[in-house]
Amino acid sequence: MxxxxxxxxxxxxxxxxxxxxxxxxxxxxxxxxxxxxxxxxxxxxxxxxxxxxxxxxxxxxxxxxxxxxxxxxxxxxxxxxxxxxxxxxxxxxxxxxxxxxxxxxxxxxxxxxxxxxxxxxxxxxxxxxxxxxxxxxxxxxxxxxxxxxxxxxxxxxxxxxxxxxxxxxxxxxxxxxxxxxxxxxxxxxxxxxxxPGLDGRKMSKSYNNTIPLFAEAKELEKLIKKIKTDSTPPDEPKDPDSSTIFLLYKEFASEEQIEEMRNKYIRGISWGEAKQELFQVMNAYLEKPRENFYQLMAxxxxxxxxxxxxxxxxxxxxxxxxxxxxxxxxxx
The missing domain is CATH 3.40.50.620 (HUPs)
Structure with a gap:
């Protein structure tokens, strides 16, 4: 066929x-x-x-x-x-x-x-x-x-x-x-x-709000900290499905990690902690591809x-x- x-x-x-x-x-x-x-x-x-x-x-x-x-x-x-x-x-x-x-x-x-x-x-x-x-x-x-x-x-x-x-x-x-x-x-x-990009608009080079896929760990962490969030207090429940951080998190985490993160949102998680969790899963997921990328570019x-x-x-x-x-x- x-x-x-x-x-x-x-x-x-x-x-x-x-x-x-x-x-x-x-x-x-x-x-x-x-x-x-x-x-x-x-x-x-x-x-x-x-x-x-x-x-x-x-x-x-x-x-x-x-x-x-x-x-x-x-x-x-x-x-x-x-x-x-x-x-x-x-x-x-x-x-x-x-x-x-x-x-x-x-x-x-x-x-x-x-x-x-x-x-x-x-x-x-x-x-x-x-x-x-x-x-x-x-x-x-x-x-x-x-x-x-x-x-x-x-x-x-x-x-x-x-x-x-x-x-x-x-x-x-x-x-x-x-x-x-x-x-x-x-x-x-x-x-x-x-x-969504760092400012909540569509992620686009024209808006200068992107996260480069193979940014080194320090740059990646710095950019993730810039993601726009609302003013919900740290201990208050948050809606994961309306969160840029959670949307990105789902693309790099395991099913178990996603479920655990969803529960943290519902119980209450600070935006700072959520961003750190996002950095950890993204950096771990992209570590080997990042190494391969720079080898190929050379x-x-x-x-x-x-x-x-x-x-x-x-x-x-x-x-x-x-x-x-x-x-x-x-x-x-």
Whole structure:
């Protein structure tokens, strides 16, 4: 039986953080354990080119994402793991799909609308600072998804629109040619659909409220102490399900630890103690992956070899599909 495709990508725009892990990496690695699926992981470096124009930073960010996946358990022998820019078929499909994408659909894309709203709110021309990479970002993402005939795309809640746009574009192509591009489905982990950051807003580099995934122990402890809490007195009961600290704790603790922590919340625990408990489980959980991460970062040639091998597997998988698509539109 042909395996279904599960596809996950991460944009390398800075240090991978806890939100990346909980929202994308962890569920994708869990899905990889399902033998009905072929896991496909990619580093979305062309997406990062919208905002990162320093070559050294760009390259280091790519290595950082690669080392993150590998140190957390991705097995490149059992998955397809590649750098987006190593698979030229993605850009070829990107152009083909752009010819079936209404401009109005791009006008409604969240990232573009957010940029326009920000410009108008500050008195700037609406497209100030907007490059075409940002504007057509959803089409490139559609190419990422559709090229591999993905069945499932695990995403955070804020990324659902991109999968829906990919479906819209595929349906437009299918109506035109009577063809059948695979329509992907998205999968959200509802409990962690939005990961809160240090200030209670969504954890995001743009808000500067992230916890780097492989921060050294002292930095990790310092950042956890900054997590925003309410003014409930130390001995008063607290609601674990509305607590950022408890939400993060659940992602790194055992079932027994989680139950014990929940009871502490109900009985009454100080925020300082809760933060220390969170630090202990996170630091213990990430200690070995952190060591592996820095070893890999010190060996970029090893990372390049792994990504190049993954790109070859990716191209073997996607070339027949693109060839058939070009025959359909008359290019073959």
């Amino acid at each position: 042909k395996k279904k495709i599960s596809l996950t990508g991460i944009k390398p725009t800075g240090r991978p953080h806890i939100g990346n892990y909980i929202g994308a990496i962890k569920p994708a690695l869990e899905m990889a354990k399902n033998e009905d699926y072929l896991p496909v992981y990619f580093i979305a470096d062309y997406h990062a080119l919208n905002s990162v124009h320093d070559p050294a930073e760009f390259r280091n960010n790519v290595y950082g994402v690669a080392a993150t996946w590998l140190s957390l358990g991705l097995n490149p022998e059992k998955a397809i793991f590649y750098r987006q820019s190593d698979v030229p078929e993605i850009l070829e499909l990107h152009y083909i799909l752009s010819c079936f994408t209404p401009k109005g659909l791009m006008n409604r894309a969240h990232a573009y609308k957010a940029a326009v709203d920000k410009n108008l709110a500050t008195g700037l021309e609406q497209d100030h600072g907007v490059n075409m990479g940002l504007f057509t970002y959803p089409i490139l993402m559609a190419a990422d998804i559709l090229l591999f005939q993905s069945d499932i795309v695990p995403v955070g809640k804020d990324q659902v629109q991109h999968v829906e746009i990919a479906r819209d574009i595929a349906e437009s192509f299918n109506r035109t040619y009577g063809a059948s591009i695979q329509l992907p489905e998205y999968k959200i982990g509802e409990e962690t659909a939005v990961i 060996n970029p040639n090893q990372l390049n070899e792994i990504l190049a091998a993954g790109a070859e597997k990716a191209r073997v998988l996607c070339k027949p599909f693109l060839h058939d698509l070009k025959k359909i539109i008359g290019c073959k």
